[in-house]
Every structure is written in structure tokens, then in C-alpha cells.
Amino acid sequence: MSNATFAPVRDRFRTIARTIVPEAEALDEGGWVELERIVEQGLASRPSSVRRQLRLFVRALDLLPLLRFGRTFRALDHQRRTRFLLAVQDAPFLLVRRGFWGLRTLVFMGYYGRASTAATIGYRADVRGWEIRR
Amino acid sequence: MGDPPVIEKAYDVVIIGSGAGGGAVAQELAPLVREGRNVLLIEQGPRISPEECNGVELDMAPALYQDDGGFLTADGTMTLAFGRVYGGSTFVYTGTSMQPPERVIRNWNVPGVEHSDLDARARKFAAQNNVHYLADELINENNRLFVDGCRRAGYVAQQFPINVRGCNGASICNLGCHSGAKQGTHRVQLPAAEQAGVEVVTRAEALRIEERAVIVRVLNKPDGAKGQPSEWPSGDYRIRAGAIILAAGAVGSPALLLRSHLPGLPRRVGEGFTCHPAHILVGEHPRPITNDVGHPKSFFVDRAEEEGYVLETCMYFPFTTAKNLAGFGEPHSTLMRAFPRLQMILVLACDKAVPGNRVTVDRDGAPRVHYRFTDETIAALIRATRASARIFFAAGALRVHAPSANPPLLEASDADRIDERIDARHFKPGKISVSAAHLMGGCGMGRSAADSVTDSYGRVHGIPWLRVADASLFPDSLEINPYLTIMALADRVAEGIRQDAGSLLPMNEAVSRC
Numbered sequence: 001m002s003n004a005t006f007a008p009v010r011d012r013f014r015t016i017a018r019t020i021v022p023e024a025e026a027l028d029e030g031g032w033v034e035l036e037r038i039v040e041q042g043l044a045s046r047p048s049s050v051r052r053q054l055r056l057f058v059r060a061l062d063l064l065p066l067l068r069f070g071r072t073f074r075a076l077d078h079q080r081r082t083r084f085l086l087a088v089q090d091a092p093f094l095l096v097r098r099g100f101w102g103l104r105t106l107v108f109m110g111y112y113g114r115a116s117t118a119a120t121i122g123y124r125a126d127v128r129g130w131e132i133r134r
Numbered sequence: 135m136g137d138p139p140v141i142e143k144a145y146d147v148v149i150i151g152s153g154a155g156g157g158a159v160a161q162e163l164a165p166l167v168r169e170g171r172n173v174l175l176i177e178q179g180p181r182i183s184p185e186e187c188n189g190v191e192l193d194m195a196p197a198l199y200q201d202d203g204g205f206l207t208a209d210g211t212m213t214l215a216f217g218r219v220y221g222g223s224t225f226v227y228t229g230t231s232m233q234p235p236e237r238v239i240r241n242w243n244v245p246g247v248e249h250s251d252l253d254a255r256a257r258k259f260a261a262q263n264n265v266h267y268l269a270d271e272l273i274n275e276n277n278r279l280f281v282d283g284c285r286r287a288g289y290v291a292q293q294f295p296i297n298v299r300g301c302n303g304a305s306i307c308n309l310g311c312h313s314g315a316k317q318g319t320h321r322v323q324l325p326a327a328e329q330a331g332v333e334v335v336t337r338a339e340a341l342r343i344e345e346r347a348v349i350v351r352v353l354n355k356p357d358g359a360k361g362q363p364s365e366w367p368s369g370d371y372r373i374r375a376g377a378i379i380l381a382a383g384a385v386g387s388p389a390l391l392l393r394s395h396l397p398g399l400p401r402r403v404g405e406g407f408t409c410h411p412a413h414i415l416v417g418e419h420p421r422p423i424t425n426d427v428g429h430p431k432s433f434f435v436d437r438a439e440e441e442g443y444v445l446e447t448c449m450y451f452p453f454t455t456a457k458n459l460a461g462f463g464e465p466h467s468t469l470m471r472a473f474p475r476l477q478m479i480l481v482l483a484c485d486k487a488v489p490g491n492r493v494t495v496d497r498d499g500a501p502r503v504h505y506r507f508t509d510e511t512i513a514a515l516i517r518a519t520r521a522s523a524r525i526f527f528a529a530g531a532l533r534v535h536a537p538s539a540n541p542p543l544l545e546a547s548d549a550d551r552i553d554e555r556i557d558a559r560h561f562k563p564g565k566i567s568v569s570a571a572h573l574m575g576g577c578g579m580g581r582s583a584a585d586s587v588t589d590s591y592g593r594v595h596g597i598p599w600l601r602v603a604d605a606s607l608f609p610d611s612l613e614i615n616p617y618l619t620i621m622a623l624a625d626r627v628a629e630g631i632r633q634d635a636g637s638l639l640p641m642n643e644a645v646s647r648c
Binding site: 019020021022023038041042045082085089090094097098101102104105108109111112113115117118120121122123124125126127128129130131133 | 201204211424463474563564
């Protein structure tokens with residue numbers, strides 16, 4: 001992830017990702033690398049300005065809790081992280097809601113785009129269709 | 135070093151786009167080839183074989199869709215899905231094949247467009263595409279529960295006619311059909327057109343239109359990408375043509391016109407964009423159901439006339455489902471882990487063409503879609519969501535996920551508080567996922583340049599050699615799945631070209647220079 005969008009903010013990104021998808025807590029380093037590779041692929045065709053904005057948004061999400069809780073996002077417990085992100089998701093400003101929606105979408109892409117996750121949640125669609133299910 | 139040379143070519147007719155409109159018009163212009171004319175169709179996306187469709191959403195979405203299926207509107211509050219592949223969006227739809235609705239066509243009030251005419255033309259394509267009702271034994275529980283819930287809750291569920299031939303129920307229609315069962319233009323009209331001599335070039339993007347010419351860029355196949363290489367060498371081409379037909383869809387066609395700056399272009403280009411904004415709703419049942427096998431979209435409820443919405447069965451893939459569920463954290467994860475027990479309904483609002491909802495282009499000529507959710511559209515989505523919640527609970531769901539509820543999860547004990555829990559005040563753009571795949575308008579038909587872009591045969595007002603043959607012709611939303619209506623209109627466009635061939639296409643001039 002050294003040249004990737006979230007490389008400079010990796011810890012912050014992973015902390016946010018674990019709050020959005022609690023199961024990500026169980027990922028080993030290989031799992032995180034796969035998640036981040038998928039995210040990076042999803043961003044590959046987007047303008048570099050979008051990637052910069054996302055990095056900035058992650059930094060802002062880490063710092064903003066200082067105003068409310070006196071701690072960075074990373075220093076909060078899981079409950080407070082969730083409460084903070086719920087407030088961000090419901091923010092009065094469209095730009096903030098959009099930013100969180102985009103980040104959340106990328107995390108979902110990275111986590112649920114993994115073949116192993118599909119198996120874990122019981123998703124079994126197969127190109128052979130009924131042939132293998134009857 | 136200067137710019138690489140532009141390669142010159144000439145054809146009688148150039149068609150831009152290979153979806154429902156482009157594919158239909160290509161097939162219907164094949165008789166011109168027999169008369170000695172030459173017809174070219176260019177498609178921005180690649181040719182992809184059924185075998186390459188592996189059902190993996192992160193493999194297929196970038197190969198088949200513009201922006202991986204997540205083209206964002208200008209304010210970022212809705213994603214639009216449209217195909218960019220040989221066959222266009224007919225490669226990625228579920229094959230639902232609806233006749234043009236009489237009420238809507240009448241309300242369009244386009245001089246020269248009669249419902250009976252469109253209906254007859256649509257039936258011709260329905261027959262070609264093997265449109266029929268799926269046999270009962272091929273209907274999965276996701277669809278059966280919808281029918282059962284509708285009956286118990288007092289809604290009339292109707293079966294979708296679909297255009298498949300030997301569907302094996304892989305359930306991944308929106309990621310391309312591995313068995314080749316779906317009878318989109320990539321399986322029916324385009325092969326027929328090519329067989330008759332229409333030339334098709336893929337990986338060819340129309341950059342702009344000039345006076346009776348198209349500037350086209352052909353790209354090499356990227357390393358590791360799906361699909362076949364282009365039929366032409368990479369490079370920039372200037373293709374002269376007697377007639378040019380735009381069939382690049384409701385985003386692509388207006389954007390191409392706008393960035394071309396043609397003299398005399400009607401000022402209405404880009405206006406009147408509609409898209410049936412949609413939510414995916416989920417109901418969780420106490421036991422596993424068959425949902426990820428079987429045709430996903432077999433039934434619908436049409437409340438367009440009375441309440442401004444349509445409900446359709448659906449089934450999506452893990453990432454798409456996760457993205458469309460509201461919220462995050464444990465409640466979201468809990469629902470995702472219940473995937474084998476999930477029933478899904480797609481709710482679509484029958485939005486109306488309003489000022490401001492339109493396609494424009496940015497400084498680089500790239501399309502931008504401006505879309506504001508009107509109060510009427512939001513109200514329709516809320517009514518549709520409430521109806522779906524009733525249907526889910528009537529079908530036996532334990533809980534229902536509704537994006538326009540806060541929190542979004544309704545328990546069965548909330549069943550008598552649906553109207554209170556699901557409310558427009560919770561419809562917060564930018565917070566909840568809204569997507570659309572029925573993109574319409576932008577080159578609407580009408581009387582003159584004062585109120586529209588084309589006449590009823592897709593002739594651009596004031597530019598007789600330029601025609602439009604796709605969903606951008608719709609002057610307002612269709613209020614049902616659009617592809618047969620697009621084909622019917624494209625059929626008229628082809629008829630117009632054939633009628634005008636004498637004046638539009640001077641015999642042998644273009645052919646000799648091809």
C-alpha cells in the first residue's frame with residue numbers, strides 16, 4: 001500500500017474500517033492487504049483529486065473527535081467511535097455526508113468484495129445456477 | 135513531434151452505441167447493405183463472451199459498466215448504472231421486457247408517436263428476443279415470497295415477461311449471462327446485423343461530431359482486461375457519413391452532442407433527464423430461502439399511475455447489497471451475515487422531467503448529470519418503501535431494512551407503525567444509497583426546437599443528417615422497464631433513415647472511399 005491512496009493514513013483508515021465493519025477486527029495482515037488492494041483498484045480510475053480528498057477526509061475524521069471527546073478517533077473506544085460516525089453520517093452538510101458515504105462504500109467494497117467474505121456470509125451464487133443447487 | 139495522423143474513413147451510415155437502440159437500428163438498417171450502402175456501428179466497450187462472465191462482481195463491474203456501475207450524479211447523491219460493452223445495457227439487464235404503456239405514451243403527447251404503432255414494433259422485437267413467462271418450477275423463493283406477500287397485503291403482483299432462452303438460473307444477470315441465455319442485442323440484433331454486412335467496431339469512443347463526420351478514438355485492449363481487442367488498429371479516426379445515428383444512451387448521447395458544439399443544435403439538449411430512482415430493500419426471514427439462484431426479477435407491482443412507484447423483485451451481490459443497506463457497524467453486519475435468509479425488493483420512483491435535472495458536460499467534455507430529488511419523487515419512494523415493508527412482513531419476514539427509516543431496521547413488532555417509522559424526513563440525500571439504471575431523456579422528442587431536440591423519428595431539429603435512437607428520446611419517464619420501448623423507437627428511426635436514404639445517402643459516394 002506504499003503508493004496507495006490510504007498508505008499515509010493507514011492506521012486511521014483501518015480504525016475507521018473496523019468501526020464500519022466490526023468483523024474486519026479479525027482480519028490478519030494478509031486480509032488487510034487484500035482489502036486495501038481491492039479499495040485501491042476501485043479508486044484506480046478516479047481522478048487523483050478524489051484520492052487526495054479521501055485522504056484528507058480520513059485525517060479529518062481522526063481529528064474531529066478532539067472537539068467533542070478530547071481524543072482522536074483512534075483513541076476512542078468502539079462505542080464512541082460508532083457514535084461519532086453516526087453523527088458524521090447524519091451531518092447537516094451534504095459534503096460531509098457524501099464523504100462518509102464514499103468512504104463507507106470503499107470499505108464495504110474492500111471487505112465484501114473478498115471471495116472469502118462471500119463464503120462467510122453464505123452467498124453461493126454460481127454460474128452453473130440450478131444445476132448445482134437441486 | 136506532432137499529433138499522430140487521423141485516419142480518414144467514409145460510410146453511408148454511422149451508428150454510435152450498441153445497446154437496445156443501437157442494436158435495433160443496426161439490424162433494421164441491414165437492408166441498406168444489401169442495396170450497396172455501408173453501415174458502421176461503433177461501441178465504446180469491448181466484446182465480451184459469455185464464458186468470460188464469471189459472476190464475480192468486482193471482476194465484472196469494471197468490464198461491463200461505465201465507472202464500474204457507480205457513475206455519480208453531480209452532487210454525489212445517486213449512482214447511475216449503464217453498460218459500456220457490446221450490447222450496451224442489454225448485456226447487463228435482467229431481460230425484463232415490458233410493452234410500452236398506453237397511458238404514458240399518450241401523456242408524452244409527441245405528434246406522430248402513437249401507442250399502437252410502438253406497441254406493434256415492440257411486439258416484433260419481443261418475438262425476436264423470445265420474450266415469455268418463466269415456467270413456475272424456475273421461480274425461486276425470493277420471488278415466491280414476494281407474490282405471497284403481495285397477495286396477503288393486498289397488492290397485485292404480475293409476472294415479468296423476460297427474454298431468455300435456456301436460462302439456468304445463475305441469478306447474476308446484472309454481471310452478464312454466463313450461459314448466454316439472455317437475448318440482448320449482443321445475442322440477437324447485433325449478430326444479425328453483422329451477418330448482413332453491418333460493420334461493428336468495439337473499443338471505439340466517439341469523441342465528437344462534426345458536419346457529417348464523427349471523430350473516433352480506438353483504444354488497445356489493456357493488459358489483463360476482459361474482452362476481445364478492437365477490430366481496428368488503435369488511433370484517432372475521422373469517419374465521414376451520410377447519416378449519423380446517436381444511440382449512446384441517455385447520458386452518452388446528450389453529452390456527445392453538447393461537447394460537439396454543432397451549429398444550430400437545439401438548446402434543449404440535455405434537458406428532461408429522468409431515471410426511476412431506486413432503493414434496494416431487504417426483509418430477513420427466519421429460515422434460508424433460495425435467493426442467489428434462479429432468475430432474480432420475475433415479478434413486479436405496478437402502482438405507477440396511482441402512487442407513482444413500481445416494486446420489483448431483485449437480488450444483488452454482497453458488495454452491492456452492503457453498499458445499498460443504510461448505516462454501518464453491527465446492525466449492518468448482522469444483516470449481511472443473514473444473506474441466505476434475505477428477500478429483496480427494488481422500489482422505483484416514477485420521476486418526472488423537471489427543470490434542472492439534466493445532462494451537461496464539464497470543461498473536458500465529460501458528462502455530468504444534475505439531479506435533484508423532487509418532493510414528489512421522495513414521496514413516491516416513501517410510499518413504495520412502506521408498501522414493500524407491508525409485503526415483507528406479510529410474507530413472514532422477521533425484520534425489514536428500509537433506508538428511509540431511522541434506525542433503518544424495522545422489527546415485526548413495528549408492522550403496525552410502518553407509516554410512522556418510514557418517513558420522508560429520514561430521506562437524507564448523501565446519507566442513503568439511491569441508484570438508477572433506467573436512464574431516460576436528454577434528447578427528447580417533440581414538435582420543434584422550441585420544446586424538444588428531435589421529431590418523432592429521432593431527426594434532430596434543423597440537422598437532418600443527425601438522428602437519435604435511444605432512451606434519450608423519451609420526453610418523460612416511461613414508468614416501467616424501458617428496453618422494448620427503446621427498440622420500438624429505434625425501429626422508427628431506422629424506418630426514417632430508409633425513407634430518407636435517397637436524399638441523405640448519395641449512392642456509391644461513401645462506399646468507394648471506405
